Structure formats: structure tokens, C-alpha cells
Amino acid sequence: MAAIGIIGSEGRMGQALVAAVKGEGHDLAGGIDRGGDVAALAAKSDALVDFSAPAALQGNLDAAIAAGIPLLVGTTGLDAEHHAAIGEAAHTVAILQTGNTSLGVTLMAHLVSEAASRLGDDWDIEVVEMHHRMKVDAPSGTALLLGEAAAKGRGIDLAAHSERGRDGQSGARAAGAIGFASLRGGTVAGDHSVIFAGDEERITLTHNAENRMIFARGAVKAAAWLIGKPPARYTMEQVLGL
Ligand SMILES: NC(=O)C1=CN([C@@H]2O[C@H](COP(=O)(O)OP(=O)(O)OC[C@H]3O[C@@H](n4cnc5c(N)ncnc54)[C@H](OP(=O)(O)O)[C@@H]3O)[C@@H](O)[C@H]2O)C=CC1
Numbered sequence: 001m002a003a004i005g006i007i008g009s010e011g012r013m014g015q016a017l018v019a020a021v022k023g024e025g026h027d028l029a030g031g032i033d034r035g036g037d038v039a040a041l042a043a044k045s046d047a048l049v050d051f052s053a054p055a056a057l058q059g060n061l062d063a064a065i066a067a068g069i070p071l072l073v074g075t076t077g078l079d080a081e082h083h084a085a086i087g088e089a090a091h092t093v094a095i096l097q098t099g100n101t102s103l104g105v106t107l108m109a110h111l112v113s114e115a116a117s118r119l120g121d122d123w124d125i126e127v128v129e130m131h132h133r134m135k136v137d138a139p140s141g142t143a144l145l146l147g148e149a150a151a152k153g154r155g156i157d158l159a160a161h162s163e164r165g166r167d168g169q170s171g172a173r174a175a176g177a178i179g180f181a182s183l184r185g186g187t188v189a190g191d192h193s194v195i196f197a198g199d200e201e202r203i204t205l206t207h208n209a210e211n212r213m214i215f216a217r218g219a220v221k222a223a224a225w226l227i228g229k230p231p232a233r234y235t236m237e238q239v240l241g242l
């Protein structure tokens, strides 16, 4: 049994995480939101779970390092500087950052990578996601994670091959591109499809999140798994043994 501290505890995910901590048999060390004292939370936690906002990341990394405890980062909308900061902190504490903590998406990323590596470059890859009307970042962290998996399977750099935000006279699709499209509306917890479009045939891999508990349970499992691990950047594949 571990004491888990939640950053962003009153948010949509935070409320699911509070339930999951208890459901997974752990103790809730406490929770904070904007303006909360993350150092004090870290001091009484065995691990921190962060589902808040990108602006909170550096303070959360600093608090985890000062307390010598692991950090699970589920917050999305992170940029290259955030990822560099996570990489730096992982020299000192155990960290896992992912755009999706569910078992289903972690497995789907493997399937996407496998399909991308087996299908030829003439199969166009498009990533489509739909989320609730309150989501503030696009493409979703999961869409980017799936795009990275496809790029890895193809042996290409995602940043150099992304097509995002098509509008107007956007021109024909670039050969080898990985496209992204984001839909927003209602209360959708998170739907993701990766479409492999060939000549006269298509393969679509889809994951539908029916509620936030799938993310919350995965995040709590991962945070507990990180406790006692040496400093490094870990993955959900390692946590789930995939
Ligand atoms: N990796 C995964 O599997 C998943 C990731 N997510 C990601 O988790 C994040 C949160 O999503 P969601 O719960 O829907 O968002 P919400 O807006 O509902 O919740 C965010 C919470 O974080 C708080 N917060 C904001 N800034 C800070 C800060 N500086 N320090 C501490 N707390 C802060 C907010 O407080 P206030 O309201 O006062 O601003 C709010 O309570 C998003 O980035 C989302 O994409 C979501 C689901 C699954």
C-alpha cells in the first residue's frame, strides 16, 4: 500500500484518480490544485500523479526531486522544453510521462507500430481523435503518441512528416505524411482511430474510452510500480508488461 499524492485533484481526471487510489488499495496522501503547495504534498507522498496543466510541470518535477519520490505525468499539451525537463529530472528520480495510461491504448500503439512497419509507404496514415467540449489541447496526447508509434514503425521522424490543421487550399497529401484531425464535442472521454488507407482498401484501428476510470486505474498502477525504481524515464509498456 502506497501514499499517492494527486496534482489536479479536483479536475475531471483528479476526481477519477481519487477513486482509483482507493480502488487499487492505496492511501490518498492528499490532493492539490492551482495555487496548492506541491512541496508539502510531495513530503507526505510515496509517489505523485500529475494530471493538471503544462505550466505546473516544472514545479512538480522540482517537488518530486526534492522529496526523492517518483512522478507519473499524465498531463498533455507538453512541448519540447517540457520533454527536455522531464528527461533532465529522470536523472534524479523515476518518471513516467504518457499521453494515455490505459491498457487498451498502450496495446494499440504496439499494433499501430506493427501495421506501419509491415504496410508499404503507399499506405497513407491518418490519426483521428474526438474528445469532450472542454479539452484545451489538440491534437490529443494520445493522437501524438499513436502518431509516434506509426512513425517508429515506418522508421521516420514524426515532426518531419506530420500534416496538421488542414484548411482551405491545403494541397494534395504529401507522400509519407502522417495526418492528424481533431474533433471536439459533448462529453466524449476519448476516441482514437488510426486509419491506414491504401489503394481500394483501408484498415482502421480504434480505441474508445467509455469513461475516465480506465486512465485513472492505469495511472495509479503506474505510480505504485514506480516506487523504489532507480532514476530513469519509464513507459506504460514496462508497467503493463507488454
Ligand atoms: N494521460 C492520460 O491518460 C490522460 C491525460 N489527461 C490529461 O490530464 C490533464 C487534465 O485533464 P482534466 O482532468 O480533464 O482537466 P481539468 O481541467 O478538469 O483538471 C485540471 C485540474 O488541474 C488543476 N490545475 C491547473 N493548473 C494547476 C497547477 N499549476 N497546479 C496544480 N493544479 C493545477 C486545475 O485547477 P483549476 O481548475 O483551478 O485550474 C484542475 O483542477 C489534461 O492535460 C488532459 O489532457 C486526461 C485524461 C487521460
Ligand SMILES: O=C(O)C1=N[C@H](C(=O)O)C[C@H](O)C1
Pocket: 076, 099, 100, 131, 135, 139, 140, 141, 142, 143, 189, 190, 191
Ligand atoms: O483531455 C482528455 O480528456 C484526455 N486527454 C488525453 C489525451 O490528450 O490524449 C487522454 C484521453 O484521451 C483523455
